[in-house]
Amino acid sequence: MYAFLEPKHEMVRKLVRQFAETELPKEVIDRIEETHEFPTDVFDKMAACGFFGMRVPKALGGQGADYRSYVIMAEELARVSVVANIWATTPNSLAGGPILNEGTDEQKAKYLKPVMDGKIKICFALTEPEAGSDPSAMTTTAVKDGDDYILNGRKCFITMAPLADYAIVFARTNPDPRAREISAFVVDMKLPGVSTGAPEKKMGCIGCATSDIVLNNVRVHKSNLLGAEGSGLKNALATLDVGRMACAAQAVGVAQAALEEAVKYSKERRQFGKPICKHQAIAFMIADMATKVESMRMMLYQAAWMKDMGSKDVAKYASMAKYYCCETVQDIVGKAVQIHGGYGYMKDYKVERLYRDARVMTIYEGTSQVQQMVISRAVLK
Amino acid sequence: MKIIVCAKQVPDTTEVRIDPVKGTLIRDGVPSILNPDDANALEAALCIKDAAPDTKVTIVSMGPPQAMEMIRECLAMGADDGVLLSDRAFGGADTIATSSQIAGAIRKLGEYDIIFAGRQAIDGDTAQVGPQIARRLGIPSVTYVQKIREIKEKSVVVERQMEDGYEVLEVQMPCLLTAVKELNTPRYMTVSGIMDAYNAQITVWNHNDLGMAPENCGLAASPTQVLRSFTPAPKGKGEMASGSVKDMAKTLVDRLSEKHLI
Numbered sequence: 001m002y003a004f005l006e007p008k009h010e011m012v013r014k015l016v017r018q019f020a021e022t023e024l025p026k027e028v029i030d031r032i033e034e035t036h037e038f039p040t041d042v043f044d045k046m047a048a049c050g051f052f053g054m055r056v057p058k059a060l061g062g063q064g065a066d067y068r069s070y071v072i073m074a075e076e077l078a079r080v081s082v083v084a085n086i087w088a089t090t091p092n093s094l095a096g097g098p099i100l101n102e103g104t105d106e107q108k109a110k111y112l113k114p115v116m117d118g119k120i121k122i123c124f125a126l127t128e129p130e131a132g133s134d135p136s137a138m139t140t141t142a143v144k145d146g147d148d149y150i151l152n153g154r155k156c157f158i159t160m161a162p163l164a165d166y167a168i169v170f171a172r173t174n175p176d177p178r179a180r181e182i183s184a185f186v187v188d189m190k191l192p193g194v195s196t197g198a199p200e201k202k203m204g205c206i207g208c209a210t211s212d213i214v215l216n217n218v219r220v221h222k223s224n225l226l227g228a229e230g231s232g233l234k235n236a237l238a239t240l241d242v243g244r245m246a247c248a249a250q251a252v253g254v255a256q257a258a259l260e261e262a263v264k265y266s267k268e269r270r271q272f273g274k275p276i277c278k279h280q281a282i283a284f285m286i287a288d289m290a291t292k293v294e295s296m297r298m299m300l301y302q303a304a305w306m307k308d309m310g311s312k313d314v315a316k317y318a319s320m321a322k323y324y325c326c327e328t329v330q331d332i333v334g335k336a337v338q339i340h341g342g343y344g345y346m347k348d349y350k351v352e353r354l355y356r357d358a359r360v361m362t363i364y365e366g367t368s369q370v371q372q373m374v375i376s377r378a379v380l381k
Numbered sequence: 382m383k384i385i386v387c388a389k390q391v392p393d394t395t396e397v398r399i400d401p402v403k404g405t406l407i408r409d410g411v412p413s414i415l416n417p418d419d420a421n422a423l424e425a426a427l428c429i430k431d432a433a434p435d436t437k438v439t440i441v442s443m444g445p446p447q448a449m450e451m452i453r454e455c456l457a458m459g460a461d462d463g464v465l466l467s468d469r470a471f472g473g474a475d476t477i478a479t480s481s482q483i484a485g486a487i488r489k490l491g492e493y494d495i496i497f498a499g500r501q502a503i504d505g506d507t508a509q510v511g512p513q514i515a516r517r518l519g520i521p522s523v524t525y526v527q528k529i530r531e532i533k534e535k536s537v538v539v540e541r542q543m544e545d546g547y548e549v550l551e552v553q554m555p556c557l558l559t560a561v562k563e564l565n566t567p568r569y570m571t572v573s574g575i576m577d578a579y580n581a582q583i584t585v586w587n588h589n590d591l592g593m594a595p596e597n598c599g600l601a602a603s604p605t606q607v608l609r610s611f612t613p614a615p616k617g618k619g620e621m622a623s624g625s626v627k628d629m630a631k632t633l634v635d636r637l638s639e640k641h642l643i
Contacts, residue, residue, distance in 0.1 A: 006579075008578075011570070011578070012575055015569060045569075048569075069575075
C-alpha cells in the first residue's frame, strides 16, 4: 500500500505484472539476448493491452490513464525486461510525446493513433555526435525550399532507428549558430536520402537496435513540420521531461528485480554451514537494498502524483527522481551481483543482465549531471 | 444477446499454505483472485460480444465488499456491468443457499439468453452452484463445456468434456453453461478498461433487494456443514515399469505375485 496510489493504480500493476510474467519468461528473454530481436507477438500484445498510449486522452484513441499508471507500467515491465519497457515507453514519450504536444489533428490521426496501436514505429532523433547534453549545439539543418524543407545532418545513438517507420528529426531552421531556432519534423524513413548506420554493439538493453541516422538532402513537405518553426527544442525538452519519470520507474523496476534475485539466492546459497542470508554481512546488504528500493519508489510516486495534481514544481521533483533512482539502482545491481559472487558474473544468472541494463540509466534521457543542473537551478533560484 | 457471468473471488490457492498443526488454510496475506474457471466463463461471454457487439455482459457475484475489486477486474476485461450480492445475512452459505441467492439476483435482473459459470471454484471445488442455479431458474444446463461450436437463433451447440472424449450437445436458450479451462484463454485487462472500471457504478444487493427473508439466506439456509477439512497425506512415489508392453506386463505380474495380491 502506497500513500500516493489509488486502487486503480494497483490494478494497473496487477495487469502489467501478470502480462510480463506470462509473456516474458526466461526462455523468451534469453532468446532476445541471443538474437537481439524483440518478439513481434509480445509487441502486438503490449499494444492490445494499451501500454503504448497510456496518457493520451480517450478521445484521441488513447487509454486516458494518468502519470501514476504510466510509471507503474514502466516499473513492472522493467522488473521483468528493460527492453520490453523501452518498447512500451517509447511510443508514450519519445515517439508520441512530440506529436501529442504540438501535432495538428491531422498529424495526430496520421501518426499518433497508429503508434499507440503498434501499427507503426517512430524514433526520436535529437542527439548528434557533438550535441548530447547540449542539444542546442546541433548542426543538422532544415532549409526551406518552396513547400518543402531540405534536411541535412547526422543523428547518433537513436534508439529503434533501424526498425522505425518514421523519425522525429530535430534540425536548425535558422543557419545562424547563435539562434536557438530548432524545429521538429516527422520524417518518413523511406524517403530518398535517409539512411541508418549499422546497429551499435551495446552493453545492455539488447533487443532494440540503436544506430545513426544520416540525412542527405532529404526533401520533407512542410505538412510534416511539428508545431511552429523554432518550437522544436521546447517540444523536445517537454518530451524529455515526461521521459524522466519513466526512466526513474525503469530504475525502480530493475532495482526491485535485483533485490528479489538477491533475496532468493541468499536463501539458497550455503557457505560456512548456513544460508548466506544468515550471515550479517549479506543480511545487512539486503536491508540496505530493500530500504533504498522503497525510497526510490516513494520519490517516483510522489513526482508522478504531483504531475497528476498539476503541481508547478514537478520538473524539479521529476529530475530528482530520475537522478536519485538511476544512481541508486547502480548500487543495488552492484550489490546483487556481489551477493551472487562468481555466479553473478555469469550470463546464466539474471543479475548479470540487470547489471548491464542498469548502466545506461544515468546516461540516457538526460545524464545525472544534467539532472543535477536542473535540480541545482531550481534550488538556488 | 444478454449474457450473465457468475464469478467468484477466491484466495489464490497457489499461494495458500496449510497450517501444519491445525490442518487449516493460512489465508493471511494471500491475494484474492478471480476464480480461474470463471475467467474462462467470462472470456466465452466476451468472445460472443466480440462477434456481436450489441451483446451485454453482466457479472453476478456474491461475497464481501472486497469482491468489488474482482468485479472491476471483469469490467476491465470487457464486461458491461456488475452486481455484487453482499450482506451479512448471506455469510456462511453452502451451495444450496448460494445458488438460491444468485438465482434470486438473476431473476431480478430480468431476461437473459445464456448464463456462464465456471466449472468450480478453487476454494470449495464443489462444482454444484452452476447446475443448482439452472435448476432453480428452470433452465437447461450443460457442464464442462470445452468448446462452443455454434450459436443459433434459439440454441447453442457445445462440446461437453468427458474423461476420454467429448459429447456434442445442442441446448435451448436460455441456458446455463459451465466452463472448463480448455474452453479458451482469458484475455488481459486493458488499461483503458481499468480506468473505466473505476468510474463504473457497481450495484450492491442485500437480502431485502432480493426479497428474501434472512432465515432463508446464508448459514441459516445451509443444510451442509463442514465438519473437518484436511489434506490427505501424500502417497509414496510409485514404481514405473518400463520396456515393451510384454516386459511391463511381466514386471507387473511379478510385483503383484510378490505381494501375494494374485
